[in-house]
Amino acid sequence: MTSNFISRAIAVGAFSAFTLAVGLSSAQAATLAADGSWYEFLVNAELTPVNSPNSLDWLVGFDDPSPAxxxxxxxxxxxxxxxxxxxxxxxxxxxxKNMGAAIGETSVGVDGDPLLEGSSIADFNTALANPDFSRAVYTLEAGSYDISGGLSYSVKLDGSPMNVSTGGLQLTVAAVSAVPESSTLASLLAGLSLLSLALRRKSAK
Incomplete structure (x- = not known):
């Protein structure tokens, strides 16, 4: 019995039925909302992305060579x-990658069996809760980002890499914790020094 993933991969174009978590347009990049929504990308080595020599780059769809x-x-x-x-x-x-430059690689996962039913997971949060699935979390400072990527390792079927995959991204943003200004911090340290000195004098008496 083939896995759900292989069935999805073989059905070229059928990913329109398995809708993206947040739809991508082949004409433009998707703008990530910082609300924890999941955005999906795909890899299909049978297609070479437009203007890219790397057939393992993230794509909009299995049958769409637009880079994601x-x-x-x-x-x-x-x-x-x-x-x-x-x-x-x-x-x-x-x-x-950010702006085309690599910023890291997802973790080493546990190779699944492509022929087993349920070897892929369509629900992002379920996959996130399963340590077998590779992931990475990046802390990002203020600025503009253009995130893309590619498949660096693929599980094997009959000894050969499948080079077909899916993945997702999620962005959340939080306010930076307030940090005292240097002048305030200096005043605080001075006050603590005086308090320490007063306590030492009291104990000496």
Whole structure:
């Protein structure tokens, strides 16, 4: 019995039925909302992305060679947390890039059996709760980002890498914790020194 994932991968174009968590347009990058929503990307080595020599780059769809890019801006005073997650066959790994430069790779997962039913997980939160699935979490400072990536490791079927996968991204943003200004911090340290001195004199008496 083939897995759900292989059935999905073989049905070229059928991913329109398995809708993206947040739809991508082949004409433009998706803008990530910082609300914890999941955005999906796909990999299909049978297709070479437009203007890219790497057939393992993230794509909009199994039958759409448009590169998948995810853009967002983190405002000053805030910090972002970007999660990148594998939802193909457990064990797949991804290189993650910002503005075309690698910023890291997802963790080593546990290779699943592509022929087993349920070896892929369509629900992102279920995959996130399963440690077999590769993931990475990046803490991002204020600034503009253009996230893309590619498949760096693929589980094997009959000894050969499948080079077909799915994954997702999730962005959350929070205000940076208030940090005392240097002058305030200096005053605080001076006050603590005086208090320490007074306590020592009292104990000496």
């Amino acid at each position: 890019h995810f853009t967002f801006t983190i405002d000053a005073g805030f910090v972002g947390s970007l999660t990148v997650l594998d939802t193909g066959i457990s064990g797949d790994r991804f290189i993650v």
